Amino acid sequence: MNDQFxxxxxxxxxxxxxxxxxxxxGRYLLQGSRCKSCGSLWxxxxxxxxxxxxxxxxxxxxxxxxxxxxxxxxxxxMGYPIMGYGETAPRLICTxxxxxxxxxxxxxxxxxxxxxxxxARVRMVLRKHKREETGAWMYGYMFALxxx
Amino acid sequence: xxxxxxxxVYLASAAVSPPARSVSHLTWRQFIAQAAQAALDRAGLSxxxxxxxxxxxxxxxxxxxxxxxxxxxxxxxxxxxxVSISQACCGGGLCTDVVWNYIASGRYKAGIVLGISKPDNFxxxxxxGPIGNYxxxxxxxxxxxxxxxxxxxxxxxxxFGYGEEAAAAWAKQCYWYGRRNDSAxxxxxxxxEELMADDTAxxxxxxxxxxxxxxxxxxVSEEVVEERKLPRLLLDVSYRxxxxxxxxxxDYAGHEAFADADPATQPGLRLAAEETLARACVTPSDIQxxxxxxxxxxxxxxxxxxxxxxxxxxxxxxxxxxxxGLGGRCPTNTDGGAISYGHSSAGxxxxxxxxxxxxxxxxxxxxxxxxxxxxxxxxxxxSHHSMEVCSILQRENG
Numbered sequence: 184m185n186d187q188f189x190x191x192x193x194x195x196x197x198x199x200x201x202x203x204x205x206x207x208x209g210r211y212l213l214q215g216s217r218c219k220s221c222g223s224l225w226x227x228x229x230x231x232x233x234x235x236x237x238x239x240x241x242x243x244x245x246x247x248x249x250x251x252x253x254x255x256x257x258x259x260x261m262g263y264p265i266m267g268y269g270e271t272a273p274r275l276i277c278t279x280x281x282x283x284x285x286x287x288x289x290x291x292x293x294x295x296x297x298x299x300x301x302x303a304r305v306r307m308v309l310r311k312h313k314r315e316e317t318g319a320w321m322y323g324y325m326f327a328l329x330x331x
Numbered sequence: 332x333x334x335x336x337x338x339x340v341y342l343a344s345a346a347v348s349p350p351a352r353s354v355s356h357l358t359w360r361q362f363i364a365q366a367a368q369a370a371l372d373r374a375g376l377s378x379x380x381x382x383x384x385x386x387x388x389x390x391x392x393x394x395x396x397x398x399x400x401x402x403x404x405x406x407x408x409x410x411x412x413x414v415s416i417s418q419a420c421c422g423g424g425l426c427t428d429v430v431w432n433y434i435a436s437g438r439y440k441a442g443i444v445l446g447i448s449k450p451d452n453f454x455x456x457x458x459x460g461p462i463g464n465y466x467x468x469x470x471x472x473x474x475x476x477x478x479x480x481x482x483x484x485x486x487x488x489x490x491f492g493y494g495e496e497a498a499a500a501w502a503k504q505c506y507w508y509g510r511r512n513d514s515a516x517x518x519x520x521x522x523x524e525e526l527m528a529d530d531t532a533x534x535x536x537x538x539x540x541x542x543x544x545x546x547x548x549x550x551v552s553e554e555v556v557e558e559r560k561l562p563r564l565l566l567d568v569s570y571r572x573x574x575x576x577x578x579x580x581x582d583y584a585g586h587e588a589f590a591d592a593d594p595a596t597q598p599g600l601r602l603a604a605e606e607t608l609a610r611a612c613v614t615p616s617d618i619q620x621x622x623x624x625x626x627x628x629x630x631x632x633x634x635x636x637x638x639x640x641x642x643x644x645x646x647x648x649x650x651x652x653x654x655x656g657l658g659g660r661c662p663t664n665t666d667g668g669a670i671s672y673g674h675s676s677a678g679x680x681x682x683x684x685x686x687x688x689x690x691x692x693x694x695x696x697x698x699x700x701x702x703x704x705x706x707x708x709x710x711x712x713x714s715h716h717s718m719e720v721c722s723i724l725q726r727e728n729g
Binding site for chain 1: 465467468469470471472473474475477478481482485486489530531534535538574576577578579580581582583584585586593594
């Protein structure tokens, strides 16, 4: 809003903050679910959903491994940066096989493109994403190269 | 071929709207009415002859809350039943499956399947970009369905050892077909160097371009085919689902068919194809041409593999050796595909493929005609391979 256009402008790409808040444990802690019946692990969380494997509904919170290995990397050069992420383009997007067998999609940070190749070891970090509807910054997981 | 035991449903006719990136002078209602009338005229039918309808749409571009009644009103079908389905790019396939089942059941004799993509209702990026598969963990974390496609392509390249030359070969053949199709949107003739460029321009040349489209299929019973002396074009269709979050395309524990899969393979499509081919009493080797959903070339290759037309992992080699060309084993995307014809999502990513197969089986595809085409496959996916639809259109009795 500003003086010239005091009305609230619709933003089709925005979501209610409640929707972001509901997933805070997944986004901050990489928290998924473990099935109490069959032990299978899931991300995103599946609490109060059915377990795809045993079809039960007894799932408990599970902190996914924060270490993993890059499977594939994509340099985002498509010309369509997502709203709120255009300033950081080109971004590096990848799929990561976590040490516990779960696979996640994430942006890779703190490394050069040449370092982030399939097979490279990465660790979860918490980073700034984009602004929410309220103007507050949204934070969430990304992955960075393991340097030991 | 084995003896058919499933009911028979026929494609009486098909039509698509003319090529246009913008049709801003038309409402979406006018757009679908034009396609519907063209298809009905071609079959020698009137809207009075149609008992049931279904329409496929993207809810981000068409914001009416209950679309079936609006579509029925637009084409003068009130008060007959009309289903609306929003299932992304394969929505037309699901509408076809719904209408197919109504006719196969004997409840109705003729049905109309409409598809509408009207991204010029909104800014294109607002309309088509902010779509998540599992929104809280992809779109809201900065990943679009285009990222899904690019990661899937990288997965295919890594697993089977291909580079962009395979994608360029696929795209080049699509442009060859598109230049011979009046309905294609992007009639380009890029050089090999342009197609191989490792930049945004090269990427966009090798991948789909968006378009507006309205499409219409008319499905009828055998009784109507005989009464109206329509071409005997037998249609079969099936679909399957797969987890929406891309991470769960790896080693998914929820179904044995997906246990060893990754984004480079298409087990959902394989299941859909197995059912479709069994119904149609054909085998993959019977398929003479195919229209597949190639938002990227590698996804097109995966589709041919998922339907069993070529071995898993051979798609890049197949494209580079000319397998998708007119003289190849399986001429593919003879309308130009999403890369040249254009990607219209719910408007026609399934139905425009059926339209092309319809022209091919009637021998009306002009310079891109496949000789003596009798059995044609079409495939589309929605929500990035979380829905897979597969169809066979075949000329009955030669």
